[in-house]
Amino acid sequence: MKKTTILTITMIVTMMMVAFKPAPEKWVSSKTHVKFFSSTIAEDIEANNYKTVSTITPNTGEVVFSVPMQSFEFEKSQMQKHFNQDKFLDTKNFPKSKFTGKITNLSAINWEEDGTYNTLISGVLSIKGVSKDYNEEGTIVVSGNAITVNSTFNVILADHGIAFKDGKPSTNVAKTVEITLTAEYQPQ
Amino acid sequence: MKRKKIIKTVFILIGVGILTAGGVVYYMFNMPHRNVQASKTDYLLNAGQLVAEYLLDPAAANQKYLDESGESKILEISGTVASVSEDFNDQKVVLLKTPDNKAGISCTFTHQTNDSLKDIQKGQHITVKGVIRSGAAYDEDLEMYENVIMEKCDIVLKNTNS
Numbered sequence: 001m002k003k004t005t006i007l008t009i010t011m012i013v014t015m016m017m018v019a020f021k022p023a024p025e026k027w028v029s030s031k032t033h034v035k036f037f038s039s040t041i042a043e044d045i046e047a048n049n050y051k052t053v054s055t056i057t058p059n060t061g062e063v064v065f066s067v068p069m070q071s072f073e074f075e076k077s078q079m080q081k082h083f084n085q086d087k088f089l090d091t092k093n094f095p096k097s098k099f100t101g102k103i104t105n106l107s108a109i110n111w112e113e114d115g116t117y118n119t120l121i122s123g124v125l126s127i128k129g130v131s132k133d134y135n136e137e138g139t140i141v142v143s144g145n146a147i148t149v150n151s152t153f154n155v156i157l158a159d160h161g162i163a164f165k166d167g168k169p170s171t172n173v174a175k176t177v178e179i180t181l182t183a184e185y186q187p188q
Numbered sequence: 189m190k191r192k193k194i195i196k197t198v199f200i201l202i203g204v205g206i207l208t209a210g211g212v213v214y215y216m217f218n219m220p221h222r223n224v225q226a227s228k229t230d231y232l233l234n235a236g237q238l239v240a241e242y243l244l245d246p247a248a249a250n251q252k253y254l255d256e257s258g259e260s261k262i263l264e265i266s267g268t269v270a271s272v273s274e275d276f277n278d279q280k281v282v283l284l285k286t287p288d289n290k291a292g293i294s295c296t297f298t299h300q301t302n303d304s305l306k307d308i309q310k311g312q313h314i315t316v317k318g319v320i321r322s323g324a325a326y327d328e329d330l331e332m333y334e335n336v337i338m339e340k341c342d343i344v345l346k347n348t349n350s
Binding site for chain 1: 218220257258273275276277323329339
């Protein structure tokens with residue numbers, strides 16, 4: 001009799017713990033597009049990356065982007081080589097750039113209702129091992145069983161220790177480059 | 189008379205020099221991208237081996253496989269097809285991964301090679317050739333294992349089943 005009671009209580013407590021544990025729902029995206037755009041009087045330079053991986057945790061608003069740097073593709077092979085070399089992004093030693101941040105207006109987003117929500121994200125972007133704080137705007141589109149994140153923001157190359165004193169890149173690569181990103185998430 | 193001839197020769201030489209230099213610069217500037225499929229394969233491995241190598245010692249694996257100008261090693265990887273999807277650039281993406289592996293190899297094909305995947309089924313054993321872009325690792329922020337990334341891929345061998 002006593003044993004049965006203890007067993008029952010244990011079962012109920014276990015069930016409650018399971019039931020009330022916040023759902024650690026995470027959304028994962030491996031379908032992404034990150035565009036790098038630099039514009040100077042000399043020329044416009046664009047590079048595209050389709051291999052970034054990202055996660056969003058709606059409960060906490062945490063957002064993570066992991067960008068494989070060698071996947072940036074330029075029209076000209078020489079530009080791509082310069083981009084990868086140690087003077088610029090040193091992708092052999094820093095193969096990935098990473099953003100970890102949080103959505104700061106989490107209450108404005110209804111993850112269960114289809115729609116486009118303006119969002120504020122603040123976090124740290126690490127490029128070439130140098131981290132800097134960013135506060136950026138973007139949109140989150142909730143549509144059926146998918147979420148899409150869009151954002152455009154500027155990166156000052158010198159903030160991440162990337163600076164050209166002379167040579168062609170110093171005149172042809174802008175000091176501030178524009179990054180445009182899109183990521184489509186599926187629930188995990 | 190003789191002096192004039194020397195001056196003329198010098199000018200011609202300078203002219204030829206400028207044209208050659210210009211040609212080289214023009215060629216360098218417009219040099220096409222490396223053709224991965226037409227290039228020699230550096231390493232032949234299976235998906236599990238490559239992932240294991242990266243999880244064991246990522247720094248050593250990066251030194252071995254990545255190139256400082258981005259022209260990293262060309263690999264032929266054999267593995268089991270876990271999924272086939274498409275990216276935002278309409279390129280097909282094959283994940284080579286077996287359930288017992290922590291991470292797989294994410295292989296992006298090109299507009300030219302997409303068709304090679306037409307009859308490929310989940311569970312099929314294939315060998316894919318491509319260039320490595322980054323390795324596999326557990327990422328604490330993503331809270332998951334990241335796959336090895338390969339691009340410019342094509343199939344070099346396919347078996348009917350694994």
